Amino acid sequence: MDSSFSKISQALLLLVVLCGITGCNAQLSTEFYSKSCPNLFPTVKSTVHSAITKEARMGASLLRLFFHDCFVNGCDGSLLLDGTSGEKNAAPNVNSVRGFDVIDDIKSAVENVCPGVVSCADIVAIAARDSVHIMGGPNWEVKLGRRDARSASQAAANSSIPPPTSNLKQLISSFKAVGLSSKDMVALSGAHTIGQARCISFRARVYNDSNIDPSLAKTRQRHCPRSRGSGTTIWRRSMSILRRISTTNTSRISSAKEGSSTRINSSSVGDPRILSSGLTAR
Numbered sequence: 001m002d003s004s005f006s007k008i009s010q011a012l013l014l015l016v017v018l019c020g021i022t023g024c025n026a027q028l029s030t031e032f033y034s035k036s037c038p039n040l041f042p043t044v045k046s047t048v049h050s051a052i053t054k055e056a057r058m059g060a061s062l063l064r065l066f067f068h069d070c071f072v073n074g075c076d077g078s079l080l081l082d083g084t085s086g087e088k089n090a091a092p093n094v095n096s097v098r099g100f101d102v103i104d105d106i107k108s109a110v111e112n113v114c115p116g117v118v119s120c121a122d123i124v125a126i127a128a129r130d131s132v133h134i135m136g137g138p139n140w141e142v143k144l145g146r147r148d149a150r151s152a153s154q155a156a157a158n159s160s161i162p163p164p165t166s167n168l169k170q171l172i173s174s175f176k177a178v179g180l181s182s183k184d185m186v187a188l189s190g191a192h193t194i195g196q197a198r199c200i201s202f203r204a205r206v207y208n209d210s211n212i213d214p215s216l217a218k219t220r221q222r223h224c225p226r227s228r229g230s231g232t233t234i235w236r237r238s239m240s241i242l243r244r245i246s247t248t249n250t251s252r253i254s255s256a257k258e259g260s261s262t263r264i265n266s267s268s269v270g271d272p273r274i275l276s277s278g279l280t281a282r
């Protein structure tokens with residue numbers, strides 16, 4: 001038998017044995033590309049940095065892109081796959097997920113320094129971390145070694161990404177379905193303190209809810225008509241709020257500057273569904 005064939009069969013045997021032991025859950029590692037792509041991190045970061053310099057909102061968009069990828073069959077890059085039946089066209093993503101061009105730019109930059117090595121799923125994970133850090137949020141080590149999906153599931157994207165209409169119980173259960181606790185859910189919901197939202201996403205909140213700062217509701221109503229299309233106007237939240245949240249306990253934020261003049265207090269920073277539950281006091 002030819003020796004390269006027997007090496008392959010040995011490798012396969014080893015894989016079968018390892019799968020038997022670990023249930024085939026390959027371990028992710030921060031060192032995954034340390035030999036095969038030593039310049040990966042600075043390469044990704046500089047492209048993310050340019051994108052955010054060009055448009056500050058892009059940091060929040062890249063973070064959301066990662067979240068929406070991960071919630072559907074894991075962080076496997078499936079959201080990046082084109083095709084009308086793909087996840088890009090699922091209800092929670094169509095006309096709202098942004099940043100695909102930036103991911104393409106990062107992928108090209110990474111291919112230039114180490115062709116054919118780094119998965120797109122890992123690039124999305126690193127870009128989300130870099131975005132948060134560049135915008136003034138916390139930093140963390142990203143474990144790597146994800147494999148890219150070859151198929152996407154629009155049905156799963158429609159059903160598993162928690163919609164803005166979810167109540168607390170539904171939110172807890174969506175996060176639990178992907179192995180995240182209610183504490184994780186509260187922490188991850190902090191991502192909503194940056195970026196922009198479409199009028200359609202907060203119209204009911206600013207017109208129909210009573211547990212909202214009335215002056216904030218009024219300001220937002222000015223840019224979001226009570227009825228009429230999805231609106232192109234936005235609810236902008238600033239980076240300075242993210243900074244404060246990363247260093248302060250949310251319930252202690254009494255006011256923060258948003259843009260130039262809007263004052264925000266703890267009933268309006270963060271997600272009211274969560275704030276009212278007392279979970280944020282943890």
Ligand SMILES: *[C@@H]1O[C@H](CO)[C@@H](O)[C@H](O)[C@H]1NC(C)=O
Pocket residue numbers: 089090091154155158
């Ligand atoms: C996902 O939701 C969109 C919008 O509601 C719908 O048009 C589409 O058919 C759904 N896709 C699947 C596979 O259920």
Ligand SMILES: *[C@@H]1O[C@H](CO)[C@@H](O)[C@H](O)[C@H]1NC(C)=O
Pocket residue numbers: 203204207208226
């Ligand atoms: C506000 O509530 C009323 C009564 O339930 C409903 O008809 C209306 O569509 C709601 N408005 C928004 C913007 O959700």
Ligand SMILES: *[C@@H]1O[C@H](CO)[C@@H](O)[C@H](O)[C@H]1NC(C)=O
Pocket residue numbers: 211212213214254265266267268
């Ligand atoms: C925060 O907003 C709520 C709701 O509008 C209001 O009742 C409360 O007095 C405000 N607190 C501060 C510190 O401004």
Ligand SMILES: *[C@@H]1O[C@H](CO)[C@@H](O)[C@H](O)[C@H]1NC(C)=O
Pocket residue numbers: 249250251252281282
């Ligand atoms: C958060 O702030 C509140 C109000 O000042 C305080 O009661 C609570 O103990 C703080 N929690 C933590 C974890 O620091």
